[in-house]
Amino acid sequence: MGHHQAVERKPANDPAFALPQAVSKLTLPLLAGGLVVLLVGVIIGCMAVDTRFGMSAYLTALIYCTTLSIGSLFFVLVQHLTRAGWSVVVRRIAELMMVMILPLAVLYLPILVAAYQGTLYAWSIEGWAEGHGVPAAIWAEKERYLSPGWFTLRSLIYLGIWSGLAMWYYRNSQRQDETGEITLTERMQARSGPAIILFAFCTSFAAFDWVMSLAPMWFSTMFGVYLFTGSILSAHCVLALASFLLQRAGAMRDEVTVEHYHDLGKLIFGFICFWGYIAFSQYMLIWYGNIPEETHWFYVRSSGVWSTLGVVLMVFHWGVPFAGTMSRHVRRKPWLVATWATYILIIHFVDLYWVIMPEAGFGAGAAAGLAASILCLVGMLAMMVGGLFRLASGVRIMAVRDPRLGESLAFENI
C-alpha cells in the first residue's frame, strides 16, 4: 500500500552531496568581511555610546549565534534519542552548525575580559551594589557566585561541554559516511540521553550567567527555558532555510522533499507556540505576583522604546508567524517555509535584543547604537556562515550512509 515513491538512493560520492562551488567560494570573503564589519560595529558602539553599550551589542550578536549553534546541537541529540528516521537528510546541516560552537567559544574571550574589567556586567562594576542600595549582606552572598573568576570557569565549562558533545557526534557521523557502521548509530543513540542531561544543565546555567546576570538582582527560574526555546526554534529555521538555499544552489535536490519541509514547518509552528507559551508564562507570573524584586526587569522593558519592542515581539514573534504557518498549504511549499524561517531568524534577534540591550542603560542608543548592534550581528553571522562553509567544503552535506537514510527518503507525512 502507499503510493508514495521513495527517492532513489544516490552513490555516496555523488556531487549532490558536496557543497556547491558557488557557495564554497564565498568562504573567505565572508570570514574577512565579517570580521571587519564586526570590529566596525563594536567600535561604533563603544565610541558613539560607551564601552558597555558596544560590549552589549557584541554580546547580543554572540548569544544569537550561540543559540543557533546549540539549538542545532540539541536537534541532533534529540534525533538520536528518539531514533528518528525522517530527519536524516537534513541532520548533517545541523551537525555542521553545532560544530560552530568551537569558533564561537573563541569569540567569548572579549566577554570574559569585560567581566574582569567591569565593562559589561553590572555586578563586575566597582561600587554598583552600593550605588543601587543593595544591602551589603545580600551582595556578599551574590558575589560568591557573580565573581569574574568563577564566571570564567563556568563559561569554560559550558563551552567545553558543548564543544565536546558537538565534536564527538560530528566525528562519529563523519566516520559513518566512510564506513557505514551501524554500531556508530547505536553508540550515538546510547549516549544521547546523558548528553541531553549535560546539555540541559549547561543551557540553563549559561542563560543565567551570560544573560540573566546582566541584571544582577533579577531572577527567574524559567529564564533558561526561555532562551532555550528561542534557540531550538531558530535552529529549525536554520535547517529549513539552509536546505532551501542549498537546493537552490544545486545540492541534494532530490533528497530533501516537500515532506521534510512540511515536517520542519510543523516543528517551527510548534516551537512558535511553545515560545509564546514560555514567554507568556514568565510575564504572567511576574506581572500577577507584582513583587518589586522581579518586576523591575519587565518595568525597564515596558518603558520607552522597549515597550514598543515588547509589543512588536508579542505580535510578530508569536501572532503573525502563528497565523502564517498554521496552514498545511503553507508548510508544503518549500519557498514559503524558507521565507517564514528567515522571518523567524530576524525576529529571534529582536527577541534577544529586547532581552539584553536594555541593561546597557541607553535606551536603543539612537541611530548609531542601532547601527552598531546591526553591524555586530551581521559581522558575527557572516563569520559563522563563513566558518560553516569552510567546514562544509571538505565533507558531505548529507549523512549518506546513515542506516535510516532510506526511511528518511521514503518519508511521508500523516
Add this chain to the structure above:
Amino acid sequence: MADSQPQTITAEDGKTVHGVVGEYMDVDSLLSACERVRDAGYTKADAFTPFPVHGIDKALGIKPTVLPWIALVCGLTGTSIALLMQIGMNGDWFSSWIKNFSYEYIISGKPYVSLPAFIPVTFELTILLASFGTFFGMWALNGLPKFSNPMFTSPRFDRATDDTFFLFLPANDEKFDESGAKVLLGELGAEHVEPVVDDDTSLTIPKPLLVGLAATIALSFIPALVVARMRVTKSTSPRFHIFPDMDFSPAKDAQQTTTLFADGRAMRPLVPGTVVRGYPGIEGLDVDYEFQTGVDMEALAAIDASRVERLVALVDEGETEAEEVDGVGDGDVASEAPSDSDEAAPVDEAEAAPPEDNTPWLTSNPLLLDEATLRRGQEQFHIYCAVCHGMNGRGNGLVNQRAQKILASTWTPPSNMHDPTLHQDKYADGKLFSTISNGIRRMPGYAAQIKARDRWAIVGYVRALQASQSASINDIPEEQRDSIAEEQEAVKKAIADAEAEAAKKAAESE
C-alpha cells in the same frame, strides 16, 4: 476465512438494488481494485474497511474535507466569546451601553480589563469550541448518526469492522449496471460479490417500546410539575431544607441553656474584676447618661420620669437602644414621617408616641469642637456615613446610586444633610446623635460600631458640613473675602461662556 459462510443475498426477490459490493481480504488487492474502478469511470464508488487505509483517498478519488475550516471558524468564535464575556463581565467597557451589566471589582490591584489574566480562559474556550466544531462537524459531514444503512442488510457485512474489505459500486453512479459491476468486481479479484438490497425488517416500532417510552416521558414530567406547583402555592410549613446552608446556626441565643458549663447558662457572666473600656454601667465608673443618650435627663425627668428610668437602665446594661427600636423600624419601613420612628425610645412608647416630638434633646455638642475633633468626625463620617449620604452629605453615596438602579421602587433614599429641617435649629444636636446611635427608617443604629465620643464628633462634623454648603460671604474671614469674590467671578464667567458656547453650537447644528 470464516467458519460458517452466512447466506448469500440475491436480488431475485425484486427488491430495490442499491449497488453491488465485492469483498477483498487484504489491503493491496483492495487498493488496486479501487484504482481500476476509478479508472473505469466510477465516481461514487466507496470502500468499507476495518481501519483507515492509507492511500485509498487517492485510489478512489475522494476530495479533501472542509473540516479544518469549520474548526477554524468555531475556534475564532470561541476566542471572541471568551474575550467579550470577560471584558463585558469584569470590565467597565460595556457599562455605557448595557446598564448595570458589568460587575466591576478591583482584585489584587489589577485593572478591570487585564488582558494577561484573560488569556487562559480565552485559550480554553478557543480550544473547546474548535473541538466541538471538529467533533460535531465530522459527524454531520458524515451524515451520522444514521442507524439504518442498506449495507447493514447483509450479514456478511458484519466483517467490515473485523477483517474484510468491501468495495461498493452504488446504483446511482452514472456508470452503474448491475451485471457489469458484478463482473468488474469479480475480475478485480473479489472473493465474493453480491448486490446490496433494501432492508426488509419491519418499520413499525414494537408496541411495548412505544408504551415504555410514553410512560417514561409522562413520569419525567412529575418532578417538574411538583416544583412548578410549589412555586405558585403558599404553605405554612417551614421551608424545605435540602442543604443546611448555614441557615441554622449552632451558636446559642441569649437565655438558652447548655450542658457545656456547670451552671447551665449559655450566657457567660463577665470574669470578676473585668474592666471593659468604653463599656458603660460598670460599678465605680461615672456614666454620663446625657453623653450616652443625647437627651437632657433633668428636663426629661420633669416630663416623663419613667422614660428616664428606662433609658438609664438601657445604658447601664450596655444595650443599644436600637435593638429595642428594631421592631418598630422593621415594621415601619414605609413610614415616611421622621417623627414616627426616629424616636429613641423603647417599643411600647414608640408605638404610643405623640406625633409631636417633645423630647428635650441636648442642643449643644458636649465635645469641645476644635480642629482635632472635627477631623475625627470627618474621618468617621467618611467611613460610616459617606457610603450612603455621600461625601458632601447630599444623600447620594455609592450605595444609593447602585440601589437607585436596581431597587428603585422599594428603596428609601438617605436624607440630604443640607435639608433645612435637619439644621441645628430644627434638629437638635442631641437628636442627631440619637439618630446616629439608634437609626431611622432604613438606616440601622451605629451605637455598636461607633463610640459615643466619635458619634458626637460626627455630629460636630455634620454641622460644619451644613455650614459649608449654605455659607454667605459674611461667614468668611475678612482678609479672604476678596480672593473668594474673584474666584466666584471667574466661575460665573466660565459658566456664562460655556452656556454661550452651547447655545452657539445648538444654533449651528440647526
Add this chain to the structure above:
Amino acid sequence: MSLAIPNGLDNTAERPGERAPLVLGDATYNSITEAVCRIAETPPSRGWLIGFFIASHLAGMFGLCVAYLIYTGVGVWGNRAPIFWGWPIVNFVFWVGIGHAGTLISAILYLFRQEWRTSINRAAEAMTIFAVVCAGSFPGIHVGRAWLAYWLAPYPSLNLWMWPQFRSPLLWDVFAVSTYATVSLLFWYMGMVPDLATFRDRSKNPFRRAAYGILSLGWSGSSRHWMRYEKAYALLAAFAAPLVLSVHTIVSFDFAVSQVPGWHTTIFPPYFVAGAIFSGFAMVITLMVPCRKIFSLEKLITIRHLENMCKVILATGLIVGLAYGTEFFIAWYGQVPEEKFAFINRAFGPYWWAYWTMITCNVISPNLFWVKKFRTTPWIMLIVSIFVNIGMWFERFVITITSLSRDYLPSAWAYFSPTWVDWAMLVGSFGLFFTLFLLFCRLMPVVNMAETKATLAKELHMAHANHG
C-alpha cells in the same frame, strides 16, 4: 496473511534502519479483533470480580465520605489556618496530573508519529477521564457549599449581575479542567466509535447489539467517513496537545501567581507539565502491566510499548529533578530571605520526611530505567511506577503543605495533620478510579483495534517490501 515477523515476545532490540514490530505473534486482523473483543464477551474472571468488589466498596466509601462532608461541613478535614489547602487540593493536583498521560499519548505522540501509541492509547485515555473525574470531585467539595458550585459559572446571579472574577486563577482552573475533561471525552469517544462498531457487529444478543449500535452511531467504515474521521482526529490531536499543556500550566498558576514563598516561581508551568506527564505515564504502566497479563494482551501491548513509556518516565523524571535543582539554586541566587527560608524549610524543616520521600521516589527511583534490564522487566517497572506515583503525590504535598504552613506570618505557623476523612477520601478516590477503570475494561474495547490493525497493515507492507 501470515507474515515474516518474529514470533518471540521480545521486540525491544532494534537494528538502526529497521523498525521492530509492534504487533507480535502470527497476528492477523481477525486475531486482533478476537483478542480484544474476547475480554468483553467472556464472563468476568475471578481476578476481575475480586478487584471490582474491593474497588467498588472503596468507591462507596468515597461517596459516603463526600455525603458526610457535605452534611457536616469542611471542618471534618484537617484543613486549619494557615493550611487551608490541605489534602483535597493535594489530591486534586495529583489526579489532574495523572490525567495527563492519556491525552498526551493520544495527541502528542500521534502528532510525532509514534506508532507505539496505538495499542495503549485507548486505556490511557480512559484512565485520563477517570482521573479527571476523581480530580474534579475535590475542588467541587472543597468550595464548602458544594451545592452552590454552580456559582462558578458565568450567570447573572440573584438579579445582581454579579459575575465570576475572571482575574482569579481559580476560575481559570474551572475553565481549564472542564474544557480538558470535555475534549478528552470527545477524543476518547470518537476514537472508540469504529471499535464499538466492531463490538456491535459481533454481538449476538439483540439488546447488546442495540446498545453498541447506538453508541457506534451507525458507523460503517466507509472510506469517505474514514477520511473525515482521520482529519477530525488529527485536528483534535492538534487541539488537545496544547490543551494538555495548558491544563497543568493553569493548575500551576493557582500556586505561582500568588506570593507565597516556594510557590511564586516562574519555572512552575513547564515543571508542572513535566511532572504531570511523569506521573501520568507511571499510572499507565501501573495499570497496563497487570492488564496485559490478566487479559492476555502481551502480543499487542508489547514489552517495547512498556519500555518506551519507561523511557518517557526517565526523561520527565530528570526534567522534574532539574526543576527541583533550579528552584533551589534560584532561591539562593535571588537572595530573597523568605524564598531561601522556604526551600531550606522544605528539605530540613518539619516536613523533611515528605521532601526526601519525594526526592527518592521522583528523582532517584526512575534512574533505574537507565538499565535496559529494568525497563524491560514488567514487575520491576510496576514497582518503580508505583514509587513514582507515591513520589508525585508527595511532591504536591510538599508544595502545598510546607509553603502554607510556613508563610510570612510566623505567629500563624502550624503543622498539618490529616483526619480520618482525609485518609478515607484519598483511598476512596483510588477506589472510584479503579472501579471506573475495571468497568471500562469489561464494557469497552480496551485496545484501539482499528489503529492497531492499521499498524499491522503497515508492518505487513514493510515486511513484503523487505522480502519481496
